[in-house]
Structure formats: structure tokens, C-alpha cells
């Protein structure tokens with residue numbers, strides 16, 4: 001990371017904390033690594049992002065329905081899905097610092113360093129060696145690569161490494177009170193399996209016909225070997241996943257459609273398209289016949305925000321075999337029974353939150369010849385802004401607070417609004433800019449006479465005079481979900 005991008009990333013983290021978006025979990029006990037809490041504004045923003053996703057999936061598509069399955073599931077599910085045996089990361093320990101690393105990430109860091117030093121050929125060769133070793137699950141080769149390229153522990157600076165071992169990422173716990181009779185259960189590492197095991201329940205009770213989709217938002221847990229970059233890689237996080245069931249042989253058509261749809265969805269939030277790119281997987285997961293990531297250009301480089309996978313019939317077939325229950329669909333159009341193929345879209349809500357935050361956080365220089373001035377603004381799309389409008393009486397007296405409270409009482413029935421009477425009006429505008437409130441409504445002495453107020457626009461800082469009676473309609477039109485959703489159809 002260059003100094004500039006490093007500073008920007010630090011700004012994101014400190015701004016998120018200072019204004020009540022994201023806190024380190026258990027902070028007063030010195031924190032819990034890679035676990036975060038969302039504060040009063042962060043939880044509003046997160047809820048709005050969930051609503052945007054849910055509306056775009058479930059509300060806009062007649063053939064997609066949503067569910068909310070339990071985090072705990074029968075342990076055999078994770079055997080069938082391949083997670084018990086195969087959901088591993090290669091890890092390596094440094095014997096001097098006693099620190100644990102992901103072997104592939106140590107090598108990727110080295111590739112980045114070669115790139116930065118202008119050694120592109122060396123970087124490309126190392127990438128190829130890494131891909132080959134990962135594809136072959138060759139742990140000894142990974143260790144050799146680390147040694148051959150003189151990769152040292154960032155803490156101890158030594159090459160005193162252990163062997164590379166596989167580390168399963170699933171958390172487990174016991175279900176049942178008695179230790180003897182207790183059953184080992186897992187905290188789900190993805191929400192997808194809750195959809196697969198409910199495939200028939202939903203298909204039958206919802207009278208769904210292929211192609212159709214099941215969407216779900218929920219927590220997932222992974223015991224990441226190394227967790228870093230704030231809410232980018234967490235041990236407890238949230239996913240928004242769609243499993244779209246299709247007729248075998250049509251999966252690539254749907255895969256391409258969802259690939260396009262999902263990028264459009266991200267861009268509708270207002271980001272610069274140059275900040276996004278597709279990254280095709282070199283190594284396909286055991287269940288996939290095609291896979292692509294949507295990557296975002298974070299301050300620490302392009303990284304995955306969402307994965308789109310053509311998962312074949314792998315999961316349903318496995319559950320059919322392990323549960324001995326038929327996972328088939330009778331397709332009346334071709335008069336055939338088959339196990340459907342699945343195209344999955346899976347976006348991490350926390351990573352999405354970080355992209356939105358990074359996209360929106362702007363430091364603006366407003367200096368004129370007369371005076372130096374600046375402001376920090378979160379330029380969220382109005383539909384996802386945590387607070388839609390702030391109601392600000394110009395002074396704390398002369399009946400202005402009462403008038404402002406009257407406006408607040410009406411608007412709060414439809415929107416999350418804030419009342420603020422403390423400090424000079426300029427300072428209050430800056431406070432609202434910093435939390436991304438798109439509209440400030442100022443009540444002044446004139447308002448008492450003509451029932452008009454001033455709306456100040458966050459991005460342009462322009463002001464307009466409007467009738468109090470029209471406020472609900474004006475704000476409503478500007479923060480409406482329609483503005484976002486119409487871009488998708």
C-alpha cells in the first residue's frame with residue numbers, strides 16, 4: 001500500500017469508528033480478533049444494504065423467494081457438502097515469532113512485492129507456481145516456494161518455518177446438555193447449504209417451477225487463519241446468497257446473465273465503474289464448472305466482494321446421497337425428472353459495506369482566497385443513507401425548536417430523521433455531511449410566518465426553499481428505492 005492509500009484506509013477505519021458505524025468487538029476487553037460490531041449508524045447502513053439486495057432479488061423477480069434458515073444444521077450436511085473434509089486453508093507457523101500465516105497469502109504478498117519492484121516476469125512465474133501447487137494440493141511444494149523465494153516472517157524476520165498443514169475453517173460446538181450424549185455441530189461457514197436442504201420444501205410449498213431461485217441473508221462463521229484489513233476478512237460475517245435452480249445444460253446461459261446482473265447491481269449504487277472488475281477463477285472449487293469474482297479496488301488493491309459460481313448439481317446430488325431423499329424436480333415441459341443445476345451469487349455484506357464506505361468517503365477542500373475550509377462527506381446514495389434528513393432549527397428559541405419538532409413528528413413516520421439544535425448551523429451541516437445525511441432541513445424565523453423551510457443538499461451544498469407541506473413528498477421522491485431499482489430493470 002502506498003502512503004496515500006494507507007492513509008485513506010486508516011481514515012476509513014477511524015471515520016467508521018468516530019461516527020458510530022463500526023466498533024471493534026469487545027473493545028473494553030482489548031477486542032476480539034477479526035470480530036466487529038456495527039454501531040448506531042453502521043447497523044442502519046447495513047440494514048439498508050440488505051433491503052436493497054432483498055428487494056432487487058425477491059421483490060423484482062417473480063421466480064425468486066427468500067428464506068431464513070437456522071445457523072445450526074445437521075452435522076451430516078457439512079460432510080455431504082465437502083466442508084468437513086475439504087474446507088481448509090494451508091497454514092504455516094514461524095517457530096521464532098510463533099505467528100501463524102496462510103501459506104498462499106505469504107506467497108501472494110511476495111508476488112505483490114515483485115510487481116511493485118517492477119519484476120513482472122518473476123511475479124507471473126511465482127503466480128503460476130502458486131496456482132500449480134494449490135491445484136495439486138501440494139503442501140510440500142508450497143513450503144519449497146516459500147523457502148526458494150526467501151520469504152521471511154514479517155514479525156521475526158526469519159525463515160524458521162514449520163511444515164505447511166491444512167487447517168479446517170469451520171467452528172464447532174456441542175449441542176445438548178450432557179457432554180456424553182452431546183452431538184458436535186458446526187456454525188455454518190456459508191448460508192448456501194440452508195438453501196439446498198430446503199430446496200424441496202420451498203419448491204413444493206411455493207409451487208416453484210424451474211428456473212427459480214431461493215435467496216437468503218444471514219451470518220456465516222469461518223475460523224480464518226489470518227484475519228486482516230478491518231471488516232474485509234472476519235471470523236463472523238454476513239452473506240447474501242442466491243441459489244438459482246436451472247435445467248441442466250442451461251447453466252452457462254444463467255451464469256452469464258447473473259454475472260452481468262450482479263455487476264450492474266453494484267454499479268447502481270453510484271461507484272466509478274473503473275473501481276470494479278471481473279476475475280475468473282484459475283482454480284475451480286470441487287463443485288463448480290465456472291466461477292468468477294466481482295472485485296473492487298480497495299485501498300489495498302483489487303479484492304473479491306462477490307462470487308458467482310456455476311455449482312452444477314453437486315450439492316443437491318450430495319444431499320440426495322447422504323440423506324437418501326430424492327432431490328429431483330419433474331419438468332413438465334420436457335416430461336423429465338432431474339436434479340437441477342445451480343448458479344449461485346454470493347456477496348459478503350461486510351465487504352459490500354466497506355466498498356460503499358470507501359466509495360463514499362470524500363475529503364473536500366472548500367478553501368477560498370479569504371479563508372481555508374474543508375469538509376468530510378459520506379456521499380452515500382440517498383436510498384441507503386442511514387439518516388435521510390436532519391431537522392435543524394436555526395436557533396434554540398423563538399418557537400423554532402417547536403416548529404422543527406412538528407416537522408420531525410411527521411417525517412419520522414416514514415424516514416429515519418434526526419433532530420439537532422446544538423452548535424452553529426454550519427457546524428451542524430458538517431456533522432450531517434460526515435454521516436452522509438443527504439438533506440438538511442433548516443427552520444428559521446421566516447418559517448413561522450410562511451410555513452416554508454430551506455433544504456440544503458449534501459453533495460452540491462445548494463439550498464432551496466420549499467413548503468413544509470411538501471416535505472414528505474420531496475424527501476420521499478429523492479430517497480425512494482425506485483431510484484435504485486429502476487436502474488436494474
Ligand code: GAP
Pocket residue numbers: 189190191192222224231232233234235237238239241304305306307344346347348349350351352
Ligand atoms: N457459498 C459460496 C461462498 O461462501 P465464498 O467466496 O467463500 O463463497 C462468498 O464467500 C462471499 O462471502 C465473498 O465474496 C466475500 O464477500 C464474503 N466472505 C467470505 N469470507 C469472508 C470473511 N472471512 N469475512 C468477510 N466476508 C467474507
